[in-house]
Amino acid sequence: MSMTLTPVKMPTLVKRMFPNYIWDIPTTNKSIYLTFDDGPTPEITNWTLNVLKQYNAKATFFCIGNNIEKHPNIFQDILNDGHAIGNHTHNHIKGWKTKTKDYLKNIFEAQNVINSQIKTCHTESFDCVQDKPCRSAELKILNPKLFRPPYGQIKPKQGKQLIELGYKIIMWNVLSFDWDATVSNENCLNNVISKTTNGSIIVFHDSVKASKNMQYALPKVLEYFSEKGYRFESID
Numbered sequence: 001m002s003m004t005l006t007p008v009k010m011p012t013l014v015k016r017m018f019p020n021y022i023w024d025i026p027t028t029n030k031s032i033y034l035t036f037d038d039g040p041t042p043e044i045t046n047w048t049l050n051v052l053k054q055y056n057a058k059a060t061f062f063c064i065g066n067n068i069e070k071h072p073n074i075f076q077d078i079l080n081d082g083h084a085i086g087n088h089t090h091n092h093i094k095g096w097k098t099k100t101k102d103y104l105k106n107i108f109e110a111q112n113v114i115n116s117q118i119k120t121c122h123t124e125s126f127d128c129v130q131d132k133p134c135r136s137a138e139l140k141i142l143n144p145k146l147f148r149p150p151y152g153q154i155k156p157k158q159g160k161q162l163i164e165l166g167y168k169i170i171m172w173n174v175l176s177f178d179w180d181a182t183v184s185n186e187n188c189l190n191n192v193i194s195k196t197t198n199g200s201i202i203v204f205h206d207s208v209k210a211s212k213n214m215q216y217a218l219p220k221v222l223e224y225f226s227e228k229g230y231r232f233e234s235i236d
């Protein structure tokens with residue numbers, strides 16, 4: 001399944017095939033769940049954090065372990081702003097092409113980086129000035145552990161083992177297609193506006209590749225749904 005053929009909104013059939021994965025958060029509340037994959041990325045993640053702050057919005061960042069190692073300060077900025085953190089493997093690997101043992105190993109490697117960063121934030125460094133939101137982020141990360149498979153690719157066996165280890169597999173029901181260079185910024189915005197409803201999990205990317213579309217669409221999505229009385233919440 002090529003990502004470019006993936007419909008913006010996941011069909012019910014796919015959800016029924018994988019009922020153990022989370023595709024949305026069923027609710028009658030006006031809550032929307034923004035997610036950002038592939039960071040931390042210099043400048044782009046910080047830009048994203050600033051825009052979210054302007055709308056008092058919380059989100060969930062599915063980080064790549066290797067990027068956290070390269071940019072630990074940006075990872076700390078995400079924590080300090082009180083967003084939730086999810087695991088997106090250490091090297092952004094494809095589940096379908098990877099043996100389950102190796103796939104899990106790569107996820108654990110990322111989890112170790114995440115856990116050690118959280119520890120640093122609370123025990124070794126005391127310049128964590130926003131103690132309260134930071135601690136709530138910590139709880140969100142440790143219980144439960146969130147995982148999103150890169151490219152949406154995960155074998156049933158891999159998913160099963162992760163769930164047994166206490167992970168929640170977070171998929172989505174709205175794709176922005178921000179990473180796709182053939183999708184215009186207007187279409188990226190329309191993808192999100194037209195498909196989002198109560199409890200939707202929306203995928204954006206705080207990556208270089210997606211930045212053109214994401215930086216166009218995100219402020220408009222925040223504006224549009226805030227005016228309609230929606231709140232943006234992290235997944236916990």
Ligand SMILES: [Zn+2]
Nearest residue numbers: 037038150151
């Ligand atoms: Zn990704």
